[in-house]
Amino acid sequence: MKRRTWLFSAAGATGALIVGWGLLPPRSRTGSGRLWPPTEGEIALNGWIKVLPDGSVVLAMPRSEMGQGVHTALPMLAAEELDLPLARIRLEQAGSDTIYGNVAMLVASLPFHPLEAEQRPFKVEAGEWVVGKLARELGINATGGSSSVADAWTVVRTAAATARASLLGAASLQWRLPVAEFTVTDGVISHPSGKSAHYGELAKFAAATPPGTVRLKERKDWKLIGQSAPRRDIPAKVDGTARFGLDVRLPGMLYAAIRLCPMLGGAPGAMDISAALAKPGVERFVRLPAYAGSTAGFAVVGKSWWQAQQAAQSVAVDWQQRPAGALDSRQIEVELEAALQTDAGFVFHEQGDTEKAEAVAARRIEAVYRAPYLAHATLEPMNCTAQVREGKVFLWVPTQVPQMGAAIAARVAGVAVEDVSVTVTLLGGGFGRRLEVDYIAQAVRVAMDCGGRPVQLIWSREEDSTHDFYRPMQVASLRAAVDAQGHISSLRIRSAGDAITPRWIERGLPGLVGPVDTPDKTTAEGLFDLPYGFPSQHMSHVATRKGVPVGFWRSVGHSHNAFFSESFIDELAFATGQDPLSLRRGLLRDAPRYLAVLDLAADKAGWGRALPAGQARGIALHESFGSIVAQVAEVSLVDGQPRVHRVVCAIDCGTVVNPGIVAQQMQSSVVFALTAALYGQVDIHAGVVQQKNFPDSPMLRLAQAPLVQTWLVDSARSPGGVGEPGVPPLAPAVGNALFALTGQRLRAMPLTL
Incomplete structure (x- = not known):
């Protein structure tokens, strides 16, 4: 009978290395301000927080918004520790550094019984410690497992509290007054003597000021956490300015429609594409292998998606069943x-x-x-806009895994992953479907044949329903x-x-x-x-x-x-x-x-x-x-x-x-x-x-x-x-x-x- 043998087993030198590594303190997730791309007038205080000249703050956002409210909850954590109104927290997509990886999601994958975990025995403590450290090293940025707030709970508050401590320290050094005498209200640091300054006025000096001892707020002092703040993503979704994957529009953009083999795991055989190429607006025909677990097929590129879709439907195909036989x-x-x-x-x-x-x-x-x-049946079907030019790949995509998207794009295009840029749009539903990267690989492969022009690949509802994971x-x-x-x-x-x-x-x-x-x-x-x-x-x-x-x-x-x-x-x-x-x-x-x-x-x-x-x-x-x-x-x-x-x-x-x-x-x-x-x-x-x-x-x-x-x-x-x-x-x-x-x-x- 097979029984539990979880994490790993190691012996000899390898085991010693693993044990030694496991005993080392976990790597900090606060990060350096150098992780932010240089921007005129904006001062990064760590890998999560930068301050704008007007005293408002930008928070690095590593998680995708798909209706679950993460673009509201995470800013609330930062605003609480910064004593800043929630409206003055802006969001900017986080980079690819490992500090933004989702540690909580991987730790939660450990198969401990919850009642056992409540008692915190050694094996639970040790397992979570080792997997948590491994997760920090891997730095897999994923939105899933209902883990966004759980993962951000400590790191975002700590990053914000660290930034606040540096700002207070900067005021103390400039004014030669003790921090204990300061108050902070809506991002303004004040002293009874009448001296005051907002965060933007202190940020440059704060960037060179060590934070000293950082303490998170006590529960009794919370003003935002625990309150029903309005969802920040709702106004743009109501007035139509919110940008989902299907809303991306770029100069010279082409559109691609796909047809995948109707039989899961199958592939196209002989094809007659003459009728498709003769249709108005058609630009390209591209074969698509079975990327990232998908089924093989093809794409047609056109000046509009409707033209591409009509052309794709006109292709005569001899579809081949999968070698292992039909699924039932x-x-x-x-x-x-x-x-x-x-x-x-x-x-x-x-x-x-x-x-x-x-x-x-x-x-x-x-x-x-x-x-x-x-099936997942997300309201927004699978889509990705890709551009391949001058040895670089640019993606605009609703995804739950931007790093994995960049990695597969690099493999398909034959470039270094550092040469892939990913812009994550809002997701019109995820539910786990956008933890996959098949549609990203397909979009990149199509874009490689489009002479440097951006192309937006869109699955029809029928393809989405019949080729899900x-x-x-x-x-x-x-x-x-x-x-x-x-x-x-x-x-x-x-x-x-x-x-x-x-x-x-x-x-x-x-x-x-x-x-x-x-x-x-x-x-x-x-x-x-x-x-x-x-x-x-x-x-x-x-x-x-x-x-x-x-x-x-x-x-x-x-x-x-x-x-x-x-x-x-x-x-x-x-x-x-x-x-x-x-x-x-x-x-x-x-x-x-x-x-x-x-x-x-x-x-x-x-x-x-x-x-x-x-x-x-x-x-x-x-x-x-x-x-x-x-x-x-x-x-x-x-x-x-x-x-x-x-x-x-x-x-x-x-x-x-x-x-x-x-x-x-x-x-x-x-x-x-x-x-x-x-x-x-x-x-x-x-x-x-x-x-x-x-x-x-x-x-x-x-x-x-x-x-x-x-x-x-x-x-x-x-x-x-x-x-x-x-x-x-x-x-x-x-x-x-x-x-x-x-x-x-x-x-x-x-x-x-």
């Missing part, structure tokens, strides 16, 4: 279920003795749950043992499905770390890390590689595993004659943080109080990305179909930076998750994805959207994530409500009666 989602599901019976899988968590508990059990409760492939299909077998006294004595879960992280590393970071087929936490998250106090537990996963391109989808493995685990917990409640809330409360006696969230949601939803006739409640609790969310869904049937009227959310996400954004993200998560729960499904037959556009994949309509009420647990912990944790509990809460309403247990998504 129904067959894959059969194979995954068979794998549950024949492969023990990798054990992510075990305690007690499940085999003994099952052997002496008075009865066993078993179920198999299923989740389909899912899908959420993996997954199945899970769950089994509980009930003893003679009616107590649940053990829980065993075995799941099967493709691992995402190894495939993502292979296609996005080739050559960086070598083969990566170690156990992937994302396959079992939400199953191995349950907070419930079952005496015996055994959770394993069978990692498969079925050939369908899979990727990170909002809340990743939690998105389906929470449906499996929380639905089964509900099954156990009814099978043992207990109220679903009461069973959970009893199992959370040793997990008070989880219990507090559960109780808050149940109380605010009125659990136990009567609902109108024809309605029922369902409850679910789940932890993901450092935050705990409980949801109660109130459901009825309308014309035989589920209708969700209200969802009550309670969340403990640690320290809340902006309560308004947390509430917005819970609302967004509910709508996103409800669409997936009721309608989401990707079917693959003969290698071809059947859902080609939104009419094939219905989305929740405005009139169907439930009332979403969000309640926050007050906490002094460091911030957890909020962009994804609201997604996982929704499907099981709705499924559990439907069982209470109809007596029918739905064990597969989408939830179809």
